[in-house]
Amino acid sequence: MAEQSVLAYNCPECGGSMVFNPNKGKMQCEYCDSLFTREEVEKYFAEKEQKMADRDAGKDWGEEESSMKGYNCSSCGAELIADQNTAVIRCPYCGNQTIAPTQFTGALKPDYVVPFAFDKKAAIEKYKEYYNKRFLLPKDFTVSSKIEEIQGVYVPFWLFNGTVDAEGKYEAYDSKTDGDYVIRDYYDSERAGKMGFTNVPADASVRMQDSLMDSIEPYNFDALETFTTAYLPGFLAEKFDVKEDDDRSRAEKRIEETVKEKLHDTLDHTGFDVKDEKVDIHFNETRYALLPVWMLTTNWNGKSWTFAMNGQTGKFTGDLPVSGLKLGLLSAVTFIATFIIGSMIIG
Template sequence: MAQTSTQVVCPNCGGTMQFDPTAGKLKCIFCDSLFTQEEAEAFFNQQNEEEEIKESGSDWGDLAENMRAYSCNTCGAEIICDQNTAATKCPYCDNTTVIEAQFSGAIKPDFVIPFSFTKEQAMEKYKGYYEKRKLIPKDFLTGSKVEEIQGVYVPFWLYDGSVNIDAEFEAADKTETDKEIIRKIYKADRRGTINFENVPADASKRMPDDIMDSVEPFTFADLKPFSMTYMPGFLAERFDVEGDDDLQRAEKRVVNSAKQKTKDTVKHDEVTEKRGDYKVNYTKKKYAMLPIWYLTTSWQGKQWNFAMNGQTGKFTGDLPIDNTKLGLITGGSAIAAGVILYLIMKSLLVPVVAALIVALVVCFSLKGSMRPVHNATQANEYMDKNVKLVLSNDTYLRTERKQKQQNNSSSGG
């Protein structure tokens, strides 16, 4: 038996409505009428009260354990999708079908950030993203299907809490004279707390974690109470990673940030952590749907994933490298540096060494620009700027002196 699905229809003409990121309202694709979320919800709730829930009599037999059948309310077709799909497109009428059961009860999201960019804007962002990269192979561009970019509401867990800090550092202030290096050594004790709010971790097994980390940060001041009226026109998923299973990802980030922020409170020339105890206390966990424009394309037997933050427009994704172009740019930079130094110094050793260093720097820099996707290690954007210290004590321990080596300009006989 197919489960219930729905389209949000226009109160004026009965046509299908979709969320318009530009207007921030629902828009009818037929008569162009615009409605606020409150107006659409009122009409939608009235429909549910007046109409009986439609059930399909088709028998699909034994569906796979993780598959479900849903009935499209626009054309009546039954749609097969997996159990975590929350909004999908009907392959027959192309209307977005919202699966009501995925947004109800205990699995109803708490919040949503609506899309701020249209599909056309996302396509332009993607083109601008790869056009800046000079090392991209030409045939990758011809095979890329930019028109297939999709808007997806991705499930995320958002974590609030604090980190209790008890740390000890060895610090030093360094001065130099003509004859010696002087280091004054201190023991620096720090105890305190730092709060964090809305540290995100995606709750979808299908979305690569590093891609989702790389489109951050989100601006959570724009969080809105969840409403299904933001879903039409976009795809969506229900979470398939439990909130407790994502805790470790969030914890690593807040601890790393807490360590660095605590170290920054030690105002000496050299600082080394000798002991650190960072205990994370969670106070709240929220379930939110966050907007992502997502594109997957295949090239030379490999899948390439690209994503854009649907709120901020930040685009990310690893790109293939044309090694011939890389070699020409790297070699050209090295030769130019070597020739300039040779003309200045009239010797070979230093220019050759410098050319090799330039080649390595240019090579790694260019490769890095083509492979920006990474797992997040910090949570600075979601934490207090400073640690609230209850103990900040620097104790002088000793002074160390080291004689400088003297260069003999002449030798006696």
């Protein structure tokens, strides 16, 4: 119990330090401003401890294991999980039918899932709509006849949580024109702040192209549900094969860019030069989640074409071969915190 009261000072949301807010009568996170009662924090850590103990004891899936089947694609090596009654004939990643059932060997059980928001019929309709509107593929590329083969895949993701301490020094300026002259007023600006971040995603699948995934993001993580196998029937889930630590640098890059953007947004001038910037990221708990994607992979002209649709929002990508996809924008980072800014304007 004594241990728990120490842990209780860390924010369940982002891991930041918490202080007691006497006005609200609650614990408040210094990074993301989340409020919790002491009971809520203690309950959170008790549950977390139980989960860790279950994992250590190998009780990941428990009873549920007997209702699951494993599959291996001998062509691309994808390891998939499906419900006992879900027929799997085709690999969603490479489109090959060289997929064989294997023993389900208790993999790490996901913490969370974003459920599919629409069924296969609706997904097919969305594909068709897309083709009718703007499809510019060669005539003999008969993807339309293959649309029925789309598969709902839960793609494994790591969701990173933590806090950031950031500071920057800038030479900001305001420009105005006066006849033939451009007049610039310069300001020495300093910015510093703390932020909490939750659910910064990085996909944990080797086969899922990062560029493809990036272009169907973002997902809305308000819809995250605690994972149970009840979400699986009719769908495939891939086992993660990128470890948490190997994905961290991808998340770091996203966080750093977003934090810098936030700092720059607070510079209220027409322009600025960066003199110095420091972004200190502290990772806290990482969550393992499955995110829904409708996938269709088909071969044409010796090339593999992959089409993907966000199973939550319907956002679609697929008019280019995978290799030519543009990198998506870093739009999926959701910071839950308001930025606390200390600023100084000199001169």
